[in-house]
Amino acid sequence: MTTSHHVSLDPASKRILTxxxxxxxxxxxxxxxxxxIYGAADVTRWLSPAMTRVTDTGTMQNLLAQWIADCDNRGLxxxxxxxxxxxxxxxxxxxxxxxxxxxxxDLEIGWQIAPTAWGRGYGAEAGHAVAHQAFEGGVSELFxxxxxxxxxxxxxxxxxxxxxxxxxxKYYNMTLQVYRLTKAxxxxxxxxxxxxxxxxxxxxxxx
Numbered sequence: 239m240t241t242s243h244h245v246s247l248d249p250a251s252k253r254i255l256t257x258x259x260x261x262x263x264x265x266x267x268x269x270x271x272x273x274x275i276y277g278a279a280d281v282t283r284w285l286s287p288a289m290t291r292v293t294d295t296g297t298m299q300n301l302l303a304q305w306i307a308d309c310d311n312r313g314l315x316x317x318x319x320x321x322x323x324x325x326x327x328x329x330x331x332x333x334x335x336x337x338x339x340x341x342x343x344d345l346e347i348g349w350q351i352a353p354t355a356w357g358r359g360y361g362a363e364a365g366h367a368v369a370h371q372a373f374e375g376g377v378s379e380l381f382x383x384x385x386x387x388x389x390x391x392x393x394x395x396x397x398x399x400x401x402x403x404x405x406x407x408k409y410y411n412m413t414l415q416v417y418r419l420t421k422a423x424x425x426x427x428x429x430x431x432x433x434x435x436x437x438x439x440x441x442x443x444x445x
Contacts (some may be wrong), residue, residue: 245370246400249314254367259360261319261333261367264306268320268361269299271329275352276301284388285350287410315375321351321364330355333364335372335380338409344381345372347419349394367423369398373421383414392417399423 246255254261264272275281276292292298292337309317321331331351347368349361369380382400384391392415400417407413 245367247371247374250401252314252317252319254319254371255324256363256367257417258324259363259367260322260324260363263309264318266299266301266302266306266330269295272302272321272332273298274354275331275350278353280353281350284385284391285348286383286385286412286414288412307340315372315377316345319364319368321349321360323355323360330360331364333361333368335368338381338383340408345377345379346381346383347398348382359397363395365394365398369419369424373424378420380419382417382419383409384417386413386415 244257245263259275263348273292273295275297275346276289279291282289282291292301305318316335316337318332318334318336320329321333322328323330329352331349333347333349335345335347338346347365349365351361352365365382372380380400382391382395382398384395395417398419400419401423403416403418405413409416
């Protein structure tokens with residue numbers, strides 16, 4: 239196990255620990271609490287690629303089975319993780335590091351937090367932790383793609399330490415704001431001072 243900047247990595251179990259969170263691989267038994275995240279319209283409306291709101295635990299379990307198989311085939315540093323509150327053990331979100339289409343050379347951090355846990359910085363903390371394990375694994379840069387108007391997603395990317403680099407429609411066939419993070423920028427004390435043109439800093443609490 240390696241530890242850096244309050245992030246502990248255990249490659250054997252694929253677990254990542256922070257001051258407040260436990261990130262671990264998904265299991266099929268996570269379907270019911272996962273439904274509180276991916277069954278929430280306020281979460282799925284902002285996802286890229288576009289994802290239909292999950293409406294029942296059976297569908298959620300099938301989706302988790304796909305994610306688990308996909309992650310088993312990829313191996314670290316790529317993957318999908320449950321985000322758990324370390325103090326309570328409650329499942330409060332999901333975070334991922336996956337290749338972006340179409341070339342699949344750029345790597346994207348994605349985070350989704352249950353609405354009941356918004357406003358506490360969990361999304362940024364989880365994204366920061368996944369970025370640490372990726373850089374420990376030799377990755378040189380990471381990206382986040384955010385739909386225009388998703389102030390919460392923008393705020394989270396900035397709190398992770400990402401910098402806005404432009405707008406593109408090459409990913410997922412939709413217009414997206416692109417944010418980039420390098421290892422040198424990961425632990426800046428005041429990250430996220432660059433914003434899209436004509437867009438003030440998002441005021442929403444990060445998710």
